[in-house]
Every structure is written in structure tokens, then in C-alpha cells.
Amino acid sequence: MTEFQPFVMERMMSKWENVVDVNLSESGVHPMTLGELLEMGGLELDAVADVPINYPQANGTIELRETIAAMYPGATADDVLVTVGAAEANYLALTTLLQPGDEAVIMLPNYMQVWGIAKNRGITVRECHLSEERGWALDLAELDAAATPKTKLIAVCNPNNPTGRIMTNPEMDAVVATAERAGAWLLADEVYRGAERETDEETPSFYGRYDKVLAQGSMSKAYGLPGLRIGWSVGPAQTLDDMWARHEYTTISTTALSNRLTALALSEKVRPQILARTRRYIREGFPVLEEWMKGHGDMFQIVPPQAAAIAFARYRIGTNSTELVNRLKDEQSVLIVPGDHFGLDGHLRISYGLPHDYLRDGLDRIHQALVELEAAGA
Numbered sequence: 001m002t003e004f005q006p007f008v009m010e011r012m013m014s015k016w017e018n019v020v021d022v023n024l025s026e027s028g029v030h031p032m033t034l035g036e037l038l039e040m041g042g043l044e045l046d047a048v049a050d051v052p053i054n055y056p057q058a059n060g061t062i063e064l065r066e067t068i069a070a071m072y073p074g075a076t077a078d079d080v081l082v083t084v085g086a087a088e089a090n091y092l093a094l095t096t097l098l099q100p101g102d103e104a105v106i107m108l109p110n111y112m113q114v115w116g117i118a119k120n121r122g123i124t125v126r127e128c129h130l131s132e133e134r135g136w137a138l139d140l141a142e143l144d145a146a147a148t149p150k151t152k153l154i155a156v157c158n159p160n161n162p163t164g165r166i167m168t169n170p171e172m173d174a175v176v177a178t179a180e181r182a183g184a185w186l187l188a189d190e191v192y193r194g195a196e197r198e199t200d201e202e203t204p205s206f207y208g209r210y211d212k213v214l215a216q217g218s219m220s221k222a223y224g225l226p227g228l229r230i231g232w233s234v235g236p237a238q239t240l241d242d243m244w245a246r247h248e249y250t251t252i253s254t255t256a257l258s259n260r261l262t263a264l265a266l267s268e269k270v271r272p273q274i275l276a277r278t279r280r281y282i283r284e285g286f287p288v289l290e291e292w293m294k295g296h297g298d299m300f301q302i303v304p305p306q307a308a309a310i311a312f313a314r315y316r317i318g319t320n321s322t323e324l325v326n327r328l329k330d331e332q333s334v335l336i337v338p339g340d341h342f343g344l345d346g347h348l349r350i351s352y353g354l355p356h357d358y359l360r361d362g363l364d365r366i367h368q369a370l371v372e373l374e375a376a377g378a
Contacts, residue, residue: 005119009112009341012325021333022362027161028221029195029281029309029353032274034261037225040273041264048260056256059244060232064263071266072207072215072234081240082259084251086191086218086231090114091250092243093214093233094153097185098123103150107138109312109342111161111189126151132314135303136165140174147182154179159192159203162312162342162349164305166196166203176210185212191231192308194222194275195353197282202275203307207234214239219262221308223274224281228258228265278353282309285352285359292363299370309353312339314346317373321345324369332365 017023038045059065060082068082069075083089090113098104100122106115108127118125128143130136138156147154156175159166167175179186188206196203207215214235220226233240247253264270286304289311293300302313317324321338325348328334339347350366352359 005116007113007116009337012337012341013335016329016335020329020335022358022365023335024351024354024359024362024366025335025337025349026351027308027310027349028226029224029278030355030358031226032224032277037261037265037270037274040270041267042269043264048257051257051260054256055253056259058248058253059240060254061256061259061263064230064259064266067263067266068217068232068234070268071217072205074208075234076237078237079234079240081233081243081247082254083231083233083247084229084254085220086189086216087113088247088251089214089216089218089231089233089243090187090189091117092246093185093187093216094118094121094123095246096239096243098152102152103148104153104155105143105146105151105184106155107143107157107160109160109162109344110155110157112342114155114187114189124150130160130163130165132303136160136163136312138167138171138175140171140178143175144178144181147178147184149182151182151184153185153187154182155187155189156206157189158206159190159195159307161189161192161308162310162337163303164192164197164308164310164312165303166306169204172204172206172209176206179210179212183212185214186210188213188215190215191218191221193217195278195282195309196307197279197286197304198306200279205234211236219265222278223265224278225262225265225274228262230254230258230262278309281353282307285309285354285356286311288356288359289350289352289363292360292367296367296370310349310351312342312347312349315348317370319373321348324348324373327373328366328369332369334362334365336362336366
């Protein structure tokens with residue numbers, strides 16, 4: 001039996017994110033309240049008072065699936081499966097499409113869930129990497145070399161977690177060409193679409209570029225509504241039906257209230273308001289973090305993220321990233337994510353899509369720990 005590979009980042013966050021005074025480990029923007037969401041829709045609380053506390057349609061209500069499909073040109077409600085977060089969508093994709101002994105190519109760094117599921121399923125993982133020296137661009141030659149006739153799935157994350165890098169259209173075309181050559185499925189984690197920092201143009205989806213694409217989305221990152229626990233997969237209807245069959249072995253369904261609220265959030269009226277809020281947090285938060293980093297001289301080196309509410313920075317001191325994060329947690333009651341969790345020691349992932357007072361409090365706490373480390377000659 002394959003030794004179980006824990007999801008180390010989520011293990012850490014599950015244990016500590018609600019315990020520390022300041023949580024800068026979260027990867028989405030500051031969460032919305034129910035009142036904010038209803039106000040954007042011009043509704044009062046009683047507008048959802050009639051929602052039955054019952055099972056909704058197990059693959060997502062028709063209203064919600066139609067609303068999601070409208071964000072993907074050419075998709076219909078049958079091409080959408082609603083899941084408990086993108087985490088379940090990823091899990092269902094791998095358990096449906098891959099068997100132990102199959103081969104998958106996975107972009108790194110990445111949200112490490114897909115990598116961990118593959119390891120735990122006994123799937124052979126081949127890696128392709130983003131290049132820090134080239135602004136976290138994907139090494140397309142390495143990707144092409146990694147994909148073999150045995151490759152059943154290629155997993156990418158665009159915009160990327162943790163770097164915030166957005167692929168160019170030629171890069172996306174190259175990824176699709178590699179998947180087509182191998183005859184592999186393309187699993188595209190697109191949860192940061194709409195969370196662009198430098199442009200109002202939404203990152204394009206891989207959906208529609210190839211007939212074996214699963215585009216994964218979520219309410220947790222670009223929408224600031226993680227507590228709804230709604231994600232989705234958009235792809236071929238028959239494949240989604242196969243995933244739905246496995247969904248019935250895991251969670252059966254999401255909640256009726258979450259389906260109603262997500263349909264509201266993704267509606268033509270409300271979605272633009274939410275994305276404007278998200279981009280405002282991102283665009284106003286990054287300068288705070290950037291200024292703080294510059295105040296530490298040559299301590300930090302960063303490729304500014306093009307999207308997302310997280311920054312992935314290299315740091316100069318010799319302390320291991322997990323050791324540093326544990327020290328911050330224990331001594332300063334602030335939580336960030338170590339680069340170790342992405343296989344890149346010497347880096348830190350820090351949230352910045354947050355209210356300024358909260359963000360600055362966390363950064364001040366990190367500063368104090370760094371001062372003490374430098375004084376100790378670390």
C-alpha cells in the first residue's frame with residue numbers, strides 16, 4: 001500500500017489559521033459577509049428565508065449550473081458539475097480519470113492537492129516547473145519532454161498559486177498542444193480567474209481549447225466567499241456524469257442555501273461587483289506588502305504577482321522556511337505559508353488582499369521576528 005501523503009499546507013492551516021491572532025496564510029481576498037452579498041443583489045435577508053434546508057439537485061441546481069455555464073462560451077448546464085469546493089472537483093477528476101500506475105504531469109509550484117492525490121493513488125508523477133528567473137513562466141520544453149505516450153493527465157494552475165503568474169495565450173496554446181500530442185486530459189485549476197492585479201481583462205479559460213479539458217472553479221479565491229464551499233468542474237458531459245457518480249460516494253451534494261447564494265453571486269448583476277471588490281483589495285493591498293519588503297533592504301526578492309491575493313517571495317536569511325513559519329506562529333501569533341510546502345525552501349507565501357490595519361499588524365509581527373533573527377546572525 002502506498003504510504004499516505006498528507007496535504008501539509010492544509011494540515012497546517014486547518015490547525016492554526018483560526019487560532020493565531022493574524023492569519024496571512026489564506027490565499028483569497030478578505031471574505032464577504034452575507035449582508036454584503038445580498039446588498040449587491042439589491043435583496044434583504046428575507047429573500048433567502050424560503051430556501052428549504054433540504055438536498056438540492058446533487059450535481060448542482062439547474063439555475064446555478066446555467067449561471068456557471070454562461071461564464072464558459074459554448075458550455076451548457078450539462079457541462080457543469082457543482083462540487084464542495086474546487087478541492088472536491090480535483091479529487092473527483094483524479095479518481096475518475098486515473099488509476100494506480102497511470103502517469104500524470106503536474107506543474108510546480110502549484111496548489112499541491114493534485115500532486116498529493118496522485119501520490120496517494122499510486123500514480124506516477126512527472127513534474128514540469130515554473131522558472132523564477134523568467135518571472136515564473138512555465139518551462140514549455142520541460143513540459144513537452146515530461147509528457148509521454150503514457151501520460152493520462154496534465155495539471156496546470158492559471159493564474160498560478162503561489163506565484164500569481166498568468167500564462168500568455170501562446171503558452172496556453174503550447175500546453176494544449178502537448179496535451180493533444182499525448183492524448184492526455186488537461187486539468188486546469190482556474191480559481192484565480194477574475195482576481196487580476198494589473199488588468200481588468202479576465203484570464204481566459206482553457207475550456208473550449210481542447211475536447212479533453214476540465215476547468216476547475218471555486219467561490220473561495222476570486223470571489224471572497226470561501227464559506228459557501230462551492231466549486232465546479234466544466235468539461236464533457238459524459239465525463240462529468242462519471243465524476244458525479246463518484247460525488248455520490250463523497251459528499252452527495254452541496255447545500256441548497258449555497259446553491260442559491262452562489263447563483264446570486266455569479267449573476268450578471270452581482271458578479272462584476274464582486275470582482276471589482278476583489279481587485280480593489282488586491283490592488284490596494286499589494287503596495288502595502290511591497291513597501292514593507294522594500295523597507296527590509298535586500299531581505300526579500302519578489303516577482304510581482306499578476307493575479308491572486310498572495311505573493312511568493314524569496315528571502316535572504318538562512319533559516320528554513322518551515323522553521324521560520326513555526327517561529328512566527330509560536331512567537332508572534334501570525335501565520336504564513338512556508339515555501340517548503342511547494343517544494344521551494346527559501347520562499348514564503350504571504351496574503352495581502354486584506355484590510356490594511358490587519359495586514360500591517362501581521363507584517364509588523366513578521367518584522368519583529370526577522371529583526372531578532374538577524375540580530376542572532378541567522
